[in-house]
Structures are given as structure tokens and as C-alpha cells.
Amino acid sequence: MSDARLLSALSSLSHVAKQLDVPPPALPALDANCVKLNMNENRFPLPAVVKESAIAAFERHYLYPEDDNVGLREAAACAYGLSADQVIAGNGSSELLGLIYKAFLAPGDAVAMMSPGFSFNRKLAMLHEAQFLEIGWGEDHSLPTHELLFGPARAAKFVVLANPNNPTGTFVPIADVERLVAQSDRLIVLDEAYADFAPDNGLRLVNRYSNVLLLRTFSKSYAAAGLRIGFGFGHPELIGRLRTMQNLFNMNVIGYAVGMSIIEHRAAFDDNHQHIMLERERTSVELSKLGFTVLPSHANFLLARVPEGHDGAWWQAALRRQNVLVAFFPESDLENFIRITIGTAAQMDAFLSTVSDIFSSSN
Numbered sequence: 001m002s003d004a005r006l007l008s009a010l011s012s013l014s015h016v017a018k019q020l021d022v023p024p025p026a027l028p029a030l031d032a033n034c035v036k037l038n039m040n041e042n043r044f045p046l047p048a049v050v051k052e053s054a055i056a057a058f059e060r061h062y063l064y065p066e067d068d069n070v071g072l073r074e075a076a077a078c079a080y081g082l083s084a085d086q087v088i089a090g091n092g093s094s095e096l097l098g099l100i101y102k103a104f105l106a107p108g109d110a111v112a113m114m115s116p117g118f119s120f121n122r123k124l125a126m127l128h129e130a131q132f133l134e135i136g137w138g139e140d141h142s143l144p145t146h147e148l149l150f151g152p153a154r155a156a157k158f159v160v161l162a163n164p165n166n167p168t169g170t171f172v173p174i175a176d177v178e179r180l181v182a183q184s185d186r187l188i189v190l191d192e193a194y195a196d197f198a199p200d201n202g203l204r205l206v207n208r209y210s211n212v213l214l215l216r217t218f219s220k221s222y223a224a225a226g227l228r229i230g231f232g233f234g235h236p237e238l239i240g241r242l243r244t245m246q247n248l249f250n251m252n253v254i255g256y257a258v259g260m261s262i263i264e265h266r267a268a269f270d271d272n273h274q275h276i277m278l279e280r281e282r283t284s285v286e287l288s289k290l291g292f293t294v295l296p297s298h299a300n301f302l303l304a305r306v307p308e309g310h311d312g313a314w315w316q317a318a319l320r321r322q323n324v325l326v327a328f329f330p331e332s333d334l335e336n337f338i339r340i341t342i343g344t345a346a347q348m349d350a351f352l353s354t355v356s357d358i359f360s361s362s363n
């Protein structure tokens with residue numbers, strides 16, 4: 001394309017598309033042996049029986065997947081004590097978040113998210129030309145129910161609450177979530193991406209309240225981030241609206257089959273969840289000994305304040321030079337924090353010894 005043609009094509013972008021930043025140039029390709037602790041993936045092999053389901057599904061590569069994901073929705077409904085019309089299946093839960101924004105927001109509307117929170121929500125609000133209201137957590141990361149009900153968030157079409165929250169890892173008791181849902185006449189989107197690492201979850205609220213949309217994913221606790229499997233649970237009327245707006249054949253046959261198989265073999269993941277919770281505790285204790293201040297986490301990651309002297313960007317870059325990847329969120333007053341995904345014991349050993357080496361060589 002000549003430059004004149006490119007300029008002409010770019011001038012036809014919608015004003016929303018013009019506002020979004022073009023992604024920065026990619027960082028150098030990752031070393032396959034890097035210790036990747038930056039995206040809350042789950043670095044464990046799938047059970048053999050689940051892998052076999054993927055291989056069998058590949059043989060059906062020439063077919064479209066099932067229309068409206070009927071079988072997968074029925075299987076999830078059965079596993080989570082719901083009916084199929086209360087379930088939508090997504091290409092990851094982020095597809096479902098996107099659908100919720102599309103379904104409930106017109107330009108100029110407001111949406112509220114607990115902040116710091118999952119930053120993809122900010123982008124979705126921007127795409128839908130919505131006002132993005134970031135509501136700060138209460139003391140000790142509690143839910144500011146009064147503010148959500150009567151403060152500026154009152155204007156929001158819906159409130160997004162991740163529990164456990166990303167990137168803090170903190171958890172709000174379900175009784176507090178229920179109080180908010182019961183007193184609110186608005187939709188509460190309860191994003192439970194990390195629920196399997198937490199002491200409780202809000203599933204029971206789905207049958208009690210028609211203003212809850214609950215999201216789950218198999219990306220974190222079921223080690224299937226690359227296969228894109230997510231679910232939304234809610235009142236049949238809300239779920240039905242979202243299903244009608246969904247892309248044709250939104251999942252692929254392999255993700256679909258793996259989703260079915262994971263549901264059937266869910267108990268096989270209990271050890272994995274236990275392991276991650278134990279490693280989370282060990283990593284937290286060891287990081288504290290090295291001078292980090294670690295927030296209590298109920299997810300598969302830790303948010304840690306770095307020791308004085310350097311900021312989070314410095315630590316992220318120093319670790320990256322040693323082939324260890326962690327996440328850093330300069331927005332929302334988190335300049336002095338890094339977020340570390342909990343991986344295998346060997347990965348956490350490598351991470352801790354690298355931190356310790358960096359610490360001794362910089363002091």
C-alpha cells in the first residue's frame with residue numbers, strides 16, 4: 001500500500017479506533033526456557049485423558065464446532081448445579097466480558113470497576129465510548145458497598161468486581177458481595193477467574209439474584225489458557241441476550257472438546273490447586289524475608305511491593321535480563337509493585353534465587 005493510500009485508509013478509521021494506541025513494537029522473542037510468571041497461566045501438564053480428548057477432536061478439524069455450544073453448556077450446567085439456559089460458553093471469559101460491554105453500554109454510558117482491577121475493562125469501556133469509573137477499594141481491600149450503592153458509581157449501568165481481584169489477589173467475603181447484589185438494582189458482573197484458589201465463591205448467588213452475571217475461566221485453574229474456554233452464569237433472560245449477540249462458532253473444536261473433558265475430570269486438578277496454594281505461601285514467606293511486602297493472595301499470583309531503592313519497572317527489567325518474566329502495572333499507584341504468577345516449585349526456586357542474586361548485586 002502506498003503512503004497516500006494508507007493515509008486515506010487510516011482517515012476512515014472510526015474515532016474510537018483512532019483513540020486506541022497502536023501496540024508498541026514487540027520485545028525480543030522469548031527464550032523457550034524463560035521462567036514465565038507474568039500472565040497468571042498455569043504451568044502444569046493437563047491430565048493424559050484431557051490431552052487425548054484434544055487429539056481426538058483434531059480429527060474433526062474440517063467441521064464447524066457445535067452451534068450455540070449446546071453440549072458444553074449442558075455439561076457446565078450439570079457440573080455447577082445450573083440449567084443450560086443459565087450458561088453461556090465463551091472463547092475465554094474475556095470474550096464474554098466484551099459481550100457484556102456490547103450488550104449493556106451505549107456511547108456516553110458509565111461502567112464502574114473496582115480499582116486497581118483487570119485493566120482489559122478499561123479498554124472495553126473505551127471501545128464502547130463509555131465513561132470508566134474506577135472505584136477504589138476500602139480499607140484492607142474491602143468492598144466499599146455504600147460508595148458503590150450511593151456514590152458516583154450509582155450512575156453506572158453495571159459494576160465489575162473481580163473476586164479474587166487481579167492484580168491485587170485480594171478476596172472479598174461472599175457475604176459482602178451478596179449484600180451489594182441484594183441492595184443493588186443494577187447488574188453486578190462478578191468475575192471469578194481465580195475462584196478455584198480462593199476459600200469461597202459466589203456461585204450460589206446465581207440462583208438467588210437475577211442481577212448477577214458470574215464469569216469463570218479454564219485459563220487459570222485448569223491450565224488451558226491457550227485453548228480459550230470460559231463461561232458466564234446468570235439469569236436465563238440475561239444469558240439468552242448475550243447468546244444472541246455472540247459470534248458464530250465462537251469456540252474451536254479442540255477447545256470445546258477439552259472443555260468437556262476438563263469438566264468430566266475436574267477432580268484431577270485438585271492436587272494442582274493445592275500445589276499452587278502451597279507454593280504461593282512459600283513464595284510469599286521467602287519474598288518477605290528478602291524485603292518485599294506481599295499482599296495476602298487468594299489467586300495464583302502474588303502482588304508484592306518491592307524493597308526501597310528501586311521501583312517495580314527496575315525489578316521487572318532486572319528480572320527480564322535474567323530470563324524471568326513478571327508483570328508490572330505503572331497505572332493505579334502500583335509503580336512500586338510487581339505481580340508474580342505462581343508456577344511449579346522449580347520455577348519459584350529459580351525466581352527466588354534470581355531475586356536474591358539481584359538483591360545482593362545491587363546493594
Ligand SMILES: Cc1ncc(COP(=O)(O)O)c(C=O)c1O
Binds near residue numbers: 094162217225229
Ligand atoms: C480477572 C480476570 N478476568 C478475566 C480474565 C480473562 O481470562 P480468559 O479470557 O483467559 O478466560 C483474566 C485474565 O488474566 C483475569 O485476570
